[in-house]
Amino acid sequence: xxxxxxxxxxxxxxxxxxxxxxxxxxxxxxxxxxxxxxxxxxxxxxxxxxxxxxxxxxxxxxxxxxxxxxxxxxxxxxxxxxxxxxxxxxxxxxxxxxxxxxxxxxxxxxxxxxxxxxxxxxxxxxxxxxxxxxxxxxxxxxxxxxxxxxxxxxxxxxxxxxxxxxxxxxxxxxxxxxxxxxxxxxxxxxxxxxxxxxxxxxxxxxxxxxxxxxxxxxxxxxxxxx
Amino acid sequence: xxxxxxxxxxxxxxxxxxxxxxxxxxxxxxxxxxxxxxxxxxxxxxxxxxxxxxxxxxxxxxxxxxxxxxxxxxxxxxxxxxxxxxxxxxxxxxxxxxxxxxxxxxxxxxxxxxxxxxxxxxxxxxxxxxxxxxxxxxxxxxxxxxxxxxxxxxxxxxxxxxxxxxxxxxxxxxxxxxxxxxxxxxxxxxxxxxxxxxxxxxxxxxxxxxxxxxxxxxxxxxxxxx
DNA sequence: TACAGACCTGAACCTTATCTGAACAGGTAT
DNA sequence: ATACCTGTTCAGATAAGGTTCAGGTCTGTA
Numbered sequence: 001x002x003x004x005x006x007x008x009x010x011x012x013x014x015x016x017x018x019x020x021x022x023x024x025x026x027x028x029x030x031x032x033x034x035x036x037x038x039x040x041x042x043x044x045x046x047x048x049x050x051x052x053x054x055x056x057x058x059x060x061x062x063x064x065x066x067x068x069x070x071x072x073x074x075x076x077x078x079x080x081x082x083x084x085x086x087x088x089x090x091x092x093x094x095x096x097x098x099x100x101x102x103x104x105x106x107x108x109x110x111x112x113x114x115x116x117x118x119x120x121x122x123x124x125x126x127x128x129x130x131x132x133x134x135x136x137x138x139x140x141x142x143x144x145x146x147x148x149x150x151x152x153x154x155x156x157x158x159x160x161x162x163x164x165x166x167x168x169x170x171x172x173x174x175x176x177x178x179x180x181x182x183x184x185x186x187x188x189x190x191x192x193x194x195x196x197x198x199x200x201x202x203x204x205x206x207x208x209x210x211x212x213x214x215x216x217x218x219x220x221x222x223x224x225x226x
Numbered sequence: 227x228x229x230x231x232x233x234x235x236x237x238x239x240x241x242x243x244x245x246x247x248x249x250x251x252x253x254x255x256x257x258x259x260x261x262x263x264x265x266x267x268x269x270x271x272x273x274x275x276x277x278x279x280x281x282x283x284x285x286x287x288x289x290x291x292x293x294x295x296x297x298x299x300x301x302x303x304x305x306x307x308x309x310x311x312x313x314x315x316x317x318x319x320x321x322x323x324x325x326x327x328x329x330x331x332x333x334x335x336x337x338x339x340x341x342x343x344x345x346x347x348x349x350x351x352x353x354x355x356x357x358x359x360x361x362x363x364x365x366x367x368x369x370x371x372x373x374x375x376x377x378x379x380x381x382x383x384x385x386x387x388x389x390x391x392x393x394x395x396x397x398x399x400x401x402x403x404x405x406x407x408x409x410x411x412x413x414x415x416x417x418x419x420x421x422x423x424x425x426x427x428x429x430x431x432x433x434x435x436x437x438x439x440x441x442x443x444x445x446x447x448x449x450x451x452x
Numbered sequence: 453t454a455c456a457g458a459c460c461t462g463a464a465c466c467t468t469a470t471c472t473g474a475a476c477a478g479g480t481a482t
Numbered sequence: 483a484t485a486c487c488t489g490t491t492c493a494g495a496t497a498a499g500g501t502t503c504a505g506g507t508c509t510g511t512a
């Protein structure tokens with residue numbers, strides 16, 4: 001999961017970036033509204049954490065621009081100002097959630113989980129696919145009840161696949177969501193990890209669609225919606 | 227928009243119901259967890275406002291039940307308890323948003339709008355033609371519910387046909403859209419792939435118009451508009 | 453009916469996406 | 483410092499999928 005953190009306070013930024021990385025997110029940081037708008041426009045984030053009081057361009061304007069351009073990435077707004085009228089205008093600009101400083105990191109993480117989960121079309125916190133289960137909260141996975149030992153990247157790969165199961169996902173989409181901006185585009189790590197993941201969850205679970213990408217099969221081969 | 231309001235405090239319930247109705251929502255009210263669970267199970271709400279401190283069955287349990295049953299209705303949790311650990315467990319039970327009492331009605335309405343908007347944003351454009359369906363997001367297709375195994379080029383061909391169904395499409399138009407600039411003009415790959423595609427989706431679906439090109443027939447033989 | 457041009461099709465060929473094992477490098481724990 | 487765990491790179495192997503080719507079939511015209 002790749003996140004854009006738009007926050008100008010250096011201390012808070014550093015602390016949040018650390019917490020988010022620990023939680024398994026790939027984080028890009030934008031210290032002002034201009035940078036935030038540019039990054040959000042060009043990179044495919046799974047979620048954006050947006051401070052309202054940004055230099056250069058303020059948060060609400062950035063958000064409004066994105067929404068006008070049809071961006072649907074979930075946005076969680078962060079603000080020092082507690083005035084509820086701010087919240088209302090934030091929401092109506094297209095925010096999906098709102099958090100007032102100061103806050104507990106735990107709460108931010110919980111809200112993020114809910115946001116990302118909902119954006120992928122899942123209501124339930126536990127991801128299930130055939131015999132494979134993945135608990136994003138505990139960052140653990142199992143196959144047929146048997147717990148899996150996954151490395152960080154294997155886990156993130158599986159997580160992304162399960163969030164979008166039964167959809168074909170291109171290698172570039174995976175790269176864009178598992179790594180931050182500068183990553184060697186024509187590396188074959190994804191293939192290698194696909195191999196390793198397959199070895200662990202069963203080789204027939206992940207179908208490769210030649211020329212398009214990979215697909216996590218829900219059961220055997222039924223199509224989700226007719 | 228139809229909303230379920232699960233709240234036991236009579237005063238707050240009355241006041242909220244009024245505000246929500248004013249805002250144009252149709253509101254059903256459940257005064258306890260049992261009623262809430264039953265209603266949420268049977269009626270198709272667009273959103274649920276769920277108090278955590280309900281009599282009979284508490285809110286988190288109700289929510290967990292729904293989620294276990296696969297209900298995906300967006301749920302906004304309401305609570306008097308301000309403890310952030312409550313929020314975390316609420317989110318992880320599958321809540322989509324959270325509001326702590328006391329709150330401004332305006333903020334509740336803003337959050338509702340955000341929630342409903344987000345939930346509705348998932349209508350994916352599915353291309354349909356007779357019994358053939360194609361989901362561009364998932365890069366998958368089916369005929370009469372039966373999933374199709376298409377290769378990359380077959381898929382792209384079908385996709386283009388379905389985007390322009392019931393129109394006659396020339397071979398050169400297809401070539402121009404499926405290949406990059408320099409492609410051997412007098413190759414017969416298109417014909418070959420037409421053959422393969424016909425074999426997979428049924429031979430009578432694609433009509434060849436001699437001298438002009440091909441046409442994907444919507445149903446059996448009618449033409450949509452003259 | 454005969455002919456020409458357009459289209460179809462099966463099979464062979466060949467390009468290249470993907471797989472895989474092994475080696476390497478950087479970081480972390482012992 | 484040493485051993486280990488993870489992520490990355492590389493190169494050879496494999497086979498899926500795209501293209502070509504050589505007839506064969508159909509359709510319209512005269």
